[in-house]
Amino acid sequence: QQQVKQSPQSLIVQKGGISIINCAYENTAFDYFPWYQQFPGKGPALLIAIRPDVSEKKEGRFTISFNKSAKQFSLHIMDSQPGDSATYFCAANYPGTYKYIFGTGTRLKVLA
Amino acid sequence: KAGVTQTPRYLIKTRGQQVTLSCSPISGHRSVSWYQQTPGQGLQFLFEYFSETQRNKGNFPGRFSGRQFSNSRSEMNVSTLELGDSALYLCASSRDRVYEQYFGPGTRLTVT
Numbered sequence: 604q605q606q607v608k609q610s611p612q613s614l615i616v617q618k619g620g621i622s623i624i625n626c627a628y629e630n631t632a633f634d635y636f637p638w639y640q641q642f643p644g645k646g647p648a649l650l651i652a653i654r655p656d657v658s659e660k661k662e663g664r665f666t667i668s669f670n671k672s673a674k675q676f677s678l679h680i681m682d683s684q685p686g687d688s689a690t691y692f693c694a695a696n697y698p699g700t701y702k703y704i705f706g707t708g709t710r711l712k713v714l715a
Numbered sequence: 716k717a718g719v720t721q722t723p724r725y726l727i728k729t730r731g732q733q734v735t736l737s738c739s740p741i742s743g744h745r746s747v748s749w750y751q752q753t754p755g756q757g758l759q760f761l762f763e764y765f766s767e768t769q770r771n772k773g774n775f776p777g778r779f780s781g782r783q784f785s786n787s788r789s790e791m792n793v794s795t796l797e798l799g800d801s802a803l804y805l806c807a808s809s810r811d812r813v814y815e816q817y818f819g820p821g822t823r824l825t826v827t
Contacts, residue, residue, distance in 0.1 A: 635814040637814075637815070637816075639818075644820075645820055645821075646719070646805050646807075646818035646819050646820045646821050647758070647805070647818045648818070649815055649816070649817060649818075652814070652815065692757075692758065694758075696814055697771075700763070700770070700771050701746050701748050701763045701770075701771065701807075701809055701814065701816060702748070702760050702763060702771045702773070703748075703750075703758075703760060703816065704760070705750075705757055705758035705759075706757075707757050708757060
């Protein structure tokens with residue numbers, strides 16, 4: 604099965620700092636790369652997404668950086684807040700489908 | 716606009732039994748996907764339905780099945796439950812030709 608590899612598994616950041624989560628993929632045909640945020644007891648919530656023809660996308664404090672040649676993409680959370688403490692998942696979809704392949708998740712803890 | 720709703724939220728079943736989970740997508744969304752989330756395997760795609768037809772399927776045994784109704788509501792069924800089927804089952808909906816998927820809160824299934 605095509606994989607999406609996510610790192611780190613866990614991350615601790617001070618309030619106001621930058622949180623960076625990385626993902627690498629194998630299938631160059633993937634054409635949509637979303638990031639999801641999940642709180643305990645809740646379903647994943649779509650944060651931000653990018654297509655491979657764009658190198659960066661920013662929405663508020665969240666930025667996706669995309670490196671097509673390296674087959675990598677990352678999520679940057681600027682000015683991290685304790686309320687950002689959650690598990691973050693990257694994903695990629697098989698072209699033309701709604702079938703997502705998810706990374707293994709990163710548990711982020713932002714210290715007050 | 717109401718989000719994706721899933722019922723029931725929690726379920727306890729005995730090994731060998733069968734279970735049916737229900738999902739109501741966001742109004743206007745015709746695609747419904749199902750995922751299984753476990754600590755060991757993460758988020759895994761089960762199947763996707765559009766206009767009452769299964770369009771994509773993941774790598775799960777035939778004990779896992781689903782269907783979609785004319786109002787886009789969907790059900791998934793697991794027969795002959797095994798202990799390993801204990802998981803959070805997530806439903807996600809999408810508009811046609813738009814890759815963004817919006818997840819419901821999930822159904823927590825425990826098999827004893």
